[in-house]
Amino acid sequence: xxxxxxxxxxxxxxxxxxxRDGELSSLDVTRAYLEQIHATEPALHAxxxxxxxxxxxxxxxxxxxxxxxxxxxxLAGVPVALKDIFxxxxxxxxxxxAILAGWVPPYQGTHAQRLADAGAVLLGKLSMDEFGMGSAxxxxxxxxxxxxWARDHVPGGSSGGTAAAVxxxxxxxxxxxxxxxxxxxxxxxxxxxxxxxxYGRVSRHGMIAFASSLDQAGPMxxxxxDAALALGVLAGVDPRDSTSLDAPVPDxxxxxxxxxxGQLAGTTIGLHRRALELDGLAPQVRDRxxxxxxxLADAGAxxxxxxxxxxxxxxxxxxxxxxxEASSNLARYDGVRYGLRRDRPSLRETYEATRHDGFGxxxxxxxxxxxxxLRADSYADYYGRAMKVRSLxxxxxxxxxxxxxxxxxxxxPVPSWRIGAKVDDPLAVYLLDVFTIGANLAGLPAISIxxxxxxxxxxxxxxxxxxxxxxxxxxxxxxxxxxxxxNRWHLERPPASGGGS
Amino acid sequence: MANDDTLVGELAxxxxxxxxxxxxxxxxxxxxxxxxxxxxxxAVDVEGVxxxxxxxxxxxxxxxxxxxxxxxxxSALAGVPLAHDRLVAVPKFKD
Numbered sequence: 334x335x336x337x338x339x340x341x342x343x344x345x346x347x348x349x350x351x352x353r354d355g356e357l358s359s360l361d362v363t364r365a366y367l368e369q370i371h372a373t374e375p376a377l378h379a380x381x382x383x384x385x386x387x388x389x390x391x392x393x394x395x396x397x398x399x400x401x402x403x404x405x406x407x408l409a410g411v412p413v414a415l416k417d418i419f420x421x422x423x424x425x426x427x428x429x430x431a432i433l434a435g436w437v438p439p440y441q442g443t444h445a446q447r448l449a450d451a452g453a454v455l456l457g458k459l460s461m462d463e464f465g466m467g468s469a470x471x472x473x474x475x476x477x478x479x480x481x482w483a484r485d486h487v488p489g490g491s492s493g494g495t496a497a498a499v500x501x502x503x504x505x506x507x508x509x510x511x512x513x514x515x516x517x518x519x520x521x522x523x524x525x526x527x528x529x530x531x532y533g534r535v536s537r538h539g540m541i542a543f544a545s546s547l548d549q550a551g552p553m554x555x556x557x558x559d560a561a562l563a564l565g566v567l568a569g570v571d572p573r574d575s576t577s578l579d580a581p582v583p584d585x586x587x588x589x590x591x592x593x594x595g596q597l598a599g600t601t602i603g604l605h606r607r608a609l610e611l612d613g614l615a616p617q618v619r620d621r622x623x624x625x626x627x628x629l630a631d632a633g634a635x636x637x638x639x640x641x642x643x644x645x646x647x648x649x650x651x652x653x654x655x656x657x658e659a660s661s662n663l664a665r666y667d668g669v670r671y672g673l674r675r676d677r678p679s680l681r682e683t684y685e686a687t688r689h690d691g692f693g694x695x696x697x698x699x700x701x702x703x704x705x706x707l708r709a710d711s712y713a714d715y716y717g718r719a720m721k722v723r724s725l726x727x728x729x730x731x732x733x734x735x736x737x738x739x740x741x742x743x744x745x746p747v748p749s750w751r752i753g754a755k756v757d758d759p760l761a762v763y764l765l766d767v768f769t770i771g772a773n774l775a776g777l778p779a780i781s782i783x784x785x786x787x788x789x790x791x792x793x794x795x796x797x798x799x800x801x802x803x804x805x806x807x808x809x810x811x812x813x814x815x816x817x818x819x820n821r822w823h824l825e826r827p828p829a830s831g832g833g834s
Numbered sequence: 835m836a837n838d839d840t841l842v843g844e845l846a847x848x849x850x851x852x853x854x855x856x857x858x859x860x861x862x863x864x865x866x867x868x869x870x871x872x873x874x875x876x877a878v879d880v881e882g883v884x885x886x887x888x889x890x891x892x893x894x895x896x897x898x899x900x901x902x903x904x905x906x907x908x909s910a911l912a913g914v915p916l917a918h919d920r921l922v923a924v925p926k927f928k929d
Contacts, residue, residue: 439905440905652868671914760864
């Protein structure tokens with residue numbers, strides 16, 4: 334095995350330890366990842382920009398710090414990349430939109446700052462669906478991202494660039510955002526771990542807003558331990574986000590190490606059996622889900638049936654609320670304060686021309702829908718009603734968690750699909766969020782973990798989702814680690830990463 | 835709603851979106867399909883149900899009211915598409 338293969342094959346946690354112990358230099362690690370980016374990008378288009386000079390300078394700083402005996406942060410020397418929704422001072426941040434093309438933020442967001450404070454090396458910014466609106470990375474004015482497991486297939490979305498980059502070993506860990514499943518679904522489609530924390534667990538400062546009551550940042554990684562490592566760095570109250578939770582940050586790695594022992598006695602997992610009767614649930618996804626559930630039971634977990642009476646209303650509720658919030662949040666892009674500007678004789682014409690040229694079709698669709706549900710004539714029947722159904726959905730989860738520690742389901746009802754296959758049917762794509770959006774509506778933590786592959790060609794990843802009560806990230810990580818310990822899916826390498834599985 | 839061009843046009847006006855007729859027609863049809871699905875919410879009994887509020891939201895509260903350094907004017911203006919005399923340039927909106 335070459336030195337580069339050894340580096341790329343290690344988890345982020347192992348890289349951090351190797352650098353801390355002096356076994357690896359941060360500069361060598363960073364160079365290996367930059368070479369991997371150059372090797373994989375022509376086929377994948379996962380990156381919006383690569384910050385090579387910054388990365389090499391940060392890596393050298395880590396090596397100097399270690400040589401001087403200074404204490405190193407938990408991610409010292411680990412090469413990371415951020416979805417382009419995260420604001421990075423001095424580095425172009427587009428949020429996947431033409432309306433922000435060329436915008437270089439004058440301030441640092443909390444996520445980039447906390448990662449830097451922990452010693453992480455920033456490799457660059459990753460492609461995404463425009464403003465986080467999409468499930469396939471096809472809603473973009475830039476190049477669509479390709480799935481490393483099957484290049485003519487989508488990587489999922491909206492954090493599809495992050496998923497493709499982590500899966501292809503072109504960053505050691507990535508950061509995504511999740512408004513309705515945008516961390517978990519691409520993680521599922523790319524054989525990764527994707528963790529959406531409890532709403533408020535991670536600050537939203539410096540994460541460009543799509544739907545503020547639903548948005549949450551989280552890690553996307555190859556292994557469960559890496560997600561725990563990253564969450565430990567990112568979590569915690571932030572004075573710049575008044576919705577961030579002022580709650581202690583537990584030792585997430587300890588939870589992973591406990592789970593890796595493979596013993597789940599005392600853990601109760603809820604199964605919403607009715608959800609498995611969905612018309613759109615692919616048989617191969619159901620088979621892999623049932624196999625994973627059986628593994629968790631073999632490890633000692635008790636599986637019980639639970640009910641989520643308003644489950645089938647979650648997608649409609651979500652698309653009322655997220656579009657309403659988006660129509661309000663995106664009003665700020667007007668050609669005056671940020672990015673693109675189309676000069677016209679009047680203010681209104683400037684607004685309209687700028688937004689026409691700057692927003693893609695999906696964003697325009699959601700802004701119009703959100704404008705409709707917030708109109709005085711529609712408010713009570715749409716937005717107000719959806720907010721009440723959201724209460725019922727949150728109550729359903731609370732009732733379920735009185736009986737179980739977490740709820741298991743498939744992450745996505747289908748594996749990845751061919752690029753372009755669903756672009757003309759937005760409702761069909763919305764319905765694919767059926768398993769993930771409940772956690773966003775109720776503000777709950779959820780994780781997607783690798784659960785195997787389709788048996789038919791092309792061989793495509795399938796994910797298992799676990800949803801827990803508020804702040805139950807340690808329990809989710811413990812069970813996820815137990816599942817990982819019983820499998821080897823996470824060790825497989827996709828064809829487009831330069832190595833076969 | 836989709837076939838009501840007036841309504842789609844009104845939404846576009848409210849949203850400050852220029853919407854050529856061909857695009858309005860396509861978007862209108864798609865919105866009608868989506869709204870048809872969303873109208874399924876009308877069947878849910880919400881009598882007496884309050885609108886959602888995070889029940890256990892722990893708020894960190896307001897920031898301390900203390901003076902602190904913020905970004906300078908030049909940095910703040912660096913990302914503005916058009917500025918005059920170190921001010922954001924706003925198109926004329928009143929004669």
